[in-house]
Amino acid sequence: MIDPRLLQELVAFAKTGTLSQTAEELHLTQPTVTRGMQKLEQELGVALFNRTGNNKISLNTTGQLAAKEASRLLDMEDELTEKVRNFAESQTRFLVGSDAPGPLLLSERIENKLPVKVKLDQNLLAEDELLPAVESYRYQLVFSSHEYQTDLCESRYIGYEQLFLMCDKNSDLAKKGSVTFQELAGVSFLVLQGIGPWKQIKESAIPNAHFLYQDDLSSLTELTKYSQLPVFRSNLSFPSHPENDDRVPVRIDDPKNRLDFYAIYRKDQKKMVMPLLELLSKNWPEDFPY
Amino acid sequence: MIDPRLLQELVAFAKTGTLSQTAEELHLTQPTVTRGMQKLEQELGVALFNRTGNNKISLNTTGQLAAKEASRLLDMEDELTEKVRNFAESQTRFLVGSDAPGPLLLSERIENKLPVKVKLDQNLLAEDELLPAVESYRYQLVFSSHEYQTDLCESRYIGYEQLFLMCDKNSDLAKKGSVTFQELAGVSFLVLQGIGPWKQIKESAIPNAHFLYQDDLSSLTELTKYSQLPVFRSNLSFPSHPENDDRVPVRIDDPKNRLDFYAIYRKDQKKMVMPLLELLSKNWPEDFPY
DNA sequence: TCCCATTACGGGTCACGTAACAATC
DNA sequence: GATTGTTACGTGACCCGTAATGGGA
Numbered sequence: 001m002i003d004p005r006l007l008q009e010l011v012a013f014a015k016t017g018t019l020s021q022t023a024e025e026l027h028l029t030q031p032t033v034t035r036g037m038q039k040l041e042q043e044l045g046v047a048l049f050n051r052t053g054n055n056k057i058s059l060n061t062t063g064q065l066a067a068k069e070a071s072r073l074l075d076m077e078d079e080l081t082e083k084v085r086n087f088a089e090s091q092t093r094f095l096v097g098s099d100a101p102g103p104l105l106l107s108e109r110i111e112n113k114l115p116v117k118v119k120l121d122q123n124l125l126a127e128d129e130l131l132p133a134v135e136s137y138r139y140q141l142v143f144s145s146h147e148y149q150t151d152l153c154e155s156r157y158i159g160y161e162q163l164f165l166m167c168d169k170n171s172d173l174a175k176k177g178s179v180t181f182q183e184l185a186g187v188s189f190l191v192l193q194g195i196g197p198w199k200q201i202k203e204s205a206i207p208n209a210h211f212l213y214q215d216d217l218s219s220l221t222e223l224t225k226y227s228q229l230p231v232f233r234s235n236l237s238f239p240s241h242p243e244n245d246d247r248v249p250v251r252i253d254d255p256k257n258r259l260d261f262y263a264i265y266r267k268d269q270k271k272m273v274m275p276l277l278e279l280l281s282k283n284w285p286e287d288f289p290y
Numbered sequence: 291m292i293d294p295r296l297l298q299e300l301v302a303f304a305k306t307g308t309l310s311q312t313a314e315e316l317h318l319t320q321p322t323v324t325r326g327m328q329k330l331e332q333e334l335g336v337a338l339f340n341r342t343g344n345n346k347i348s349l350n351t352t353g354q355l356a357a358k359e360a361s362r363l364l365d366m367e368d369e370l371t372e373k374v375r376n377f378a379e380s381q382t383r384f385l386v387g388s389d390a391p392g393p394l395l396l397s398e399r400i401e402n403k404l405p406v407k408v409k410l411d412q413n414l415l416a417e418d419e420l421l422p423a424v425e426s427y428r429y430q431l432v433f434s435s436h437e438y439q440t441d442l443c444e445s446r447y448i449g450y451e452q453l454f455l456m457c458d459k460n461s462d463l464a465k466k467g468s469v470t471f472q473e474l475a476g477v478s479f480l481v482l483q484g485i486g487p488w489k490q491i492k493e494s495a496i497p498n499a500h501f502l503y504q505d506d507l508s509s510l511t512e513l514t515k516y517s518q519l520p521v522f523r524s525n526l527s528f529p530s531h532p533e534n535d536d537r538v539p540v541r542i543d544d545p546k547n548r549l550d551f552y553a554i555y556r557k558d559q560k561k562m563v564m565p566l567l568e569l570l571s572k573n574w575p576e577d578f579p580y
Numbered sequence: 581t582c583c584c585a586t587t588a589c590g591g592g593t594c595a596c597g598t599a600a601c602a603a604t605c
Numbered sequence: 606g607a608t609t610g611t612t613a614c615g616t617g618a619c620c621c622g623t624a625a626t627g628g629g630a
Binding site: 030 | 583584585586587
Binding site: 318319321322325326329344346429 | 595596597598599602603604
């Protein structure tokens with residue numbers, strides 16, 4: 001039963017290198033830290049410091065190990081409190097995240113059919129945030145373009161997204177009816193920011209393309225009206241009321257034009273998320289909605 | 291920064307189910323536990339208990355999660371202290387374990403060639419104790435008949451052990467010069483206890499055999515003198531001074547007659563163990579020392 | 581002279597145990 | 606009446622900060 005404050009002091013010392021700076025960082029006085037480290041050594045029954053000379057101390061190898069382990073333990077403790085708090089909250093809310101906007105758009109459209117209120121976090125999650133976000137109960141569910149299987153979490157395939165283009169009806173593209181990414185080489189597009197993995201796919205698959213990124217949907221739709229540049233849509237992202245502009249949909253037939261999505265959730269929250277997943281599967285739009 | 295005592299109380303409550311039993315288990319008074327759990331709830335900002343009625347409380351789902359996580363955290367803390375203590379000790383001693391006696395016997399024979407003093411633990415370790423024993427710095431090195439690769443530890447192949455038999459020179463076995471396990475069906479043997487994986491190998495490979503297990507080496511050698519029963523030896527286990535009895539070695543030619551050994555050690559203690567490993571490799575006896 | 585680590589000392593906090601209370605079986 | 610959980614109250618331990626000491630650059 002070690003007082004975690006002592007461990008904090010140790011970790012801070014490992015970072016700063018002197019007791020006084022440690023004290024300052026933790027808003028304590030030097031004597032407190034001195035006593036703290038003495039007590040820690042006493043409780044562990046082990047020397048952690050080289051007390052060379054008379055007013056200089058440093059960690060010995062045992063101390064370095066202890067500091068590293070202490071740091072891990074403190075992290076674990078933070079995780080514990082966060083987990084518990086998130087779990088308690090999860091009794092009343094249902095937070096959904098994603099690494100791409102598509103699945104969120106579909107969820108938005110069907111959430112009113114669910115008995116529980118879900119909250120969709122429109123801020124996309126990065127690849128490496130997905131698992132921690134779910135494991136810590138911060139999110140009850142995240143959508144990902146990758147599959148994960150861990151002790152705590154499982155993935156379930158929910159469907160795929162495919163792009164198509166909305167092009168001016170008089171453009172060359174419109175007349176083709178269907179294109180590959182290669183055939184789009186050099187073209188300029190209007191594109192939304194925050195499209196997750198699609199950004200990388202478009203940029204690498206279409207040679208020499210120019211992407212005019214727009215921050216929000218409203219400025220994109222605005223620009224769409226007054227420009228002839230083609231704009232991307234997908235089976236998950238098309239206006240519910242058809243736009244009355246002079247544009248026609250053009251298929252993109254390309255093996256790279258596909259993102260498979262998985263729902264990731266904690267196994268112990270499976271019951272909570274299944275209704276939403278089934279609703280998603282049931283309402284998943286087909287490739288090309290026109 | 292949660293007081294670990296509160297976590298202990300929570301864990302104990304999860305086990306006992308009542309606050310009073312919790313208090314008893316931890317040698318505290320009930321009011322202390324009551325206040326402790328109230329404080330824990332307050333610090334986490336979360337309800338952990340169903341305070342139904344008036345004198346009965348139980349964990350709610352959040353509390354159950356918290357208790358589980360707290361238990362894990364406390365285990366981690368125990369591990370930390372043990373690791374640090376073991377590590378500190380490992381500065382002065384070099385403890386070696388094994389899941390089979392063979393490598394220990396060889397180590398015994400060569401340990402005087404090492405500059406450092408090694409301590410060989412003759413109590414064999416079970417399969418599932420090996421990794422924890424090394425990861426916690428309790429042992430600096432263990433020998434295992436299985437390979438392991440983890441974040442912290444690595445395995446290094448050091449050699450193999452092979453059995454042969456010492457048989458009465460007038461016996462049928464002695465005349466054959468070489469046998470398979472199958473051919474030993476129904477035979478009775480004198481066998482030492484504490485031979486690790488070999489026990490399982492012998493018992494499953496030799497049909498209808500009878501094994502007369504002896505606890506210690508002295509009673510085995512004693513019995514060996516006065517009986518004609520065959521006894522097992524190996525390239526790692528044969529007397530340094532030849533026994534002057536009426537026995538001759540008999541090979542066992544059988545694919546199952548082989549145990550590969552690996553040395554397992556923490557990567558951060560590699561420097562410490564390498565001299566011993568190299569010495570072992572250099573002095574590893576060949577299959578059949580006669 | 582400044583910085584660092586350690587020891588001495590006094591005070592305030594806080595967590596504990598005892599005691600008392602309420603409720604349920 | 607026995608057991609269980611909670612509240613009230615006083616005390617003592619302990620930990621902190623201030624102050625003082627000693628050794629180095």
